[in-house]
Amino acid sequence: MILNEHQILSRLVDPDPERRIIITPLVNPEEQFGPTSLDVRLGTDFQVLKRSNLTHWDPMKTPDAIQADLDLSMAHFKMKATDPFVLHPGEFALASTLEYVQIPLDIAARLEGRSTWGRLGLQIHATAGFVDPGFKGALTFELSNVSTVPIPLYPGVRIGQLCFFEGATTRLPYDEKKCTKYSGKISTASSAFFRDPEYARIRLANQEAVLAGR
């Protein structure tokens, strides 16, 4: 069941901390509330891929080596409250919500764009708009400008909205599931794809194949 505005409000002030949705800072709830959604704002830190001679992300390297590749390849920008980050046509950038978000165990959420920005060609996530029950931290935006005009993005503008779905209480909250990689992050975090356990197994199989002379 998707929560309506009364139900979202009710969850934000629920006397039971276990059932409460936490979103802070709540800068102006009157502007942020919709019939079944709550707008969220753009944070201050951004990451974009630099041009480099790195040909591809090689998951067969060691995790530390891939992390080093990522560190070298990502440019980090921290914008002041009054300075825009300009997203150029065709560019992809990571950012995060200004808000810290905490979702109770019987709620899942979806992060969606706002039509105001969609009309300018801004997409706020590539594929990962789902927020698990028990999530704590800042949500990641995967920003793309699919128009032909650069888009200046000021920290604090409402570029996304969250809608909430109530269900049965999970016993596997996001921060307790195996292989969780982004729990508790309060800033923009780049991908940790190489920490997925499948890659460890594939790396091992590759090494064994090499040793066996195959």
Next chain:
Amino acid sequence: MLKLVLSRLFFEIVEDIVALDQRLAQARQHVDASQQVVVDYLLAQVDQLRQDTLSHRQALVSVLEDTVAGDELETVIYGLLSEQLPTAVDRLHQLTQLLYQMDSRQIQSEANQVLGSLNLNRLMAGDNPGVVLMPVASREGVYLEDRHQLRHEETWAVVQDVPLLSLNNPLHWFGLTDYFMQAFSTRTVQVASLIEELQLGFELPLDMLCPLFNLRLLGPSYYAHYVLQSLKEGYQPWFWIVEPTLFQGLNRFGFVNKDLVILHQSLEKARAFVEDGTEDNDELKLSDKDREALLGIVEKIIPDILAFVEKHYQRAQLLGDRLEQGVLISAVPMMVNPSQLHDTLVQQLASDESFSMYPLLASLKESPAKPVEILNAGFLYKLEKTPLWVRYALTELDDDEAWTFFTDKILSLQNVLAKSIETARVFEVLDGQAPDGPQTRVGGPSLKTLRQTETELARL
């Protein structure tokens, strides 16, 4: 009580070692190949320092767990306070000096936001002071007046040295106003004349007032910062005269906090074990009445509108509750009780489904936290938790686990505080609040500017 001081002092040193380790890791990424070997050497030295510091765990645990008593207890405490922990601090400074030449020395932008929010310029009617943050290795204080001062008496600036290990640690930013306040204490005619009117019977060094002004400006956590830094670095001049006055100031300004009271009470016990450096200042004796009078002057000079007052302390305590839950503390929660709001919503829905939600939503609005409220919440949280963290890590975990535990606690708290300050600034702008006062040169200058400043310093 001494065990609390010991565990807090121990944690301060751990905090610095973690900071050194972090800066070395950063340096490793930007130094050239010829310097890599030096960074690797320093990393090995820091690892040794970490092991040496943890090697005192048995002594520390014996005090924390009350397994020694009498003379043996005194010997252990004396060893920790006068020999082992100071040795670690000395080593920290040596290694920091070595790192200094290779460090990027970038000042975190949030430090400037803290300074900017204090509106120091408004303390000086008609004057135009400023503070420039300048990274230094450690200990070596650099203080100069801007060259402008040579031409225009009314215009001056202070270069505030920020030890390398404090650059990224918001909990150390209570020291950011030290040099400004020293200059302010000694240069402001009003301060001198008010002190003279007191007729103390001796000449009070005016820079002694600097911590009192800082307390008024920065809030109760300044007291704990002052005490812990003094204990760690060896005593400040006039420590035993200033500290009781600061403590009295906590009461006067309405900053009642049990951890600060305990810290104060434990100091007298610690005094027997450390050099107190008061031999030159024995003639300075302040009665309770003198202290009250001095605090009255401080209140007069820094009016409520610029000071950290009881209202800010209450807001900082609300932030502390959020910190306990691991939540970002950029905003002070609504003042309405959530349960009340929930009940009102339920009642309204039951009686009139067409009611407007907007009045309820308006009461949900948070207010942006001031940087200094965020810092106070963070420091008081650390003060409360440190004895528990130290005891748990040293009694339940092995060396590696304990260090990982300390590092996680330290870095996550620092990250939350810095992120909260940054987020609060965006909130302020969205809330239509005026930008910070015209702080003439608040801010981390570029490295080029710093080098110019250093050259000018050398010339002076």
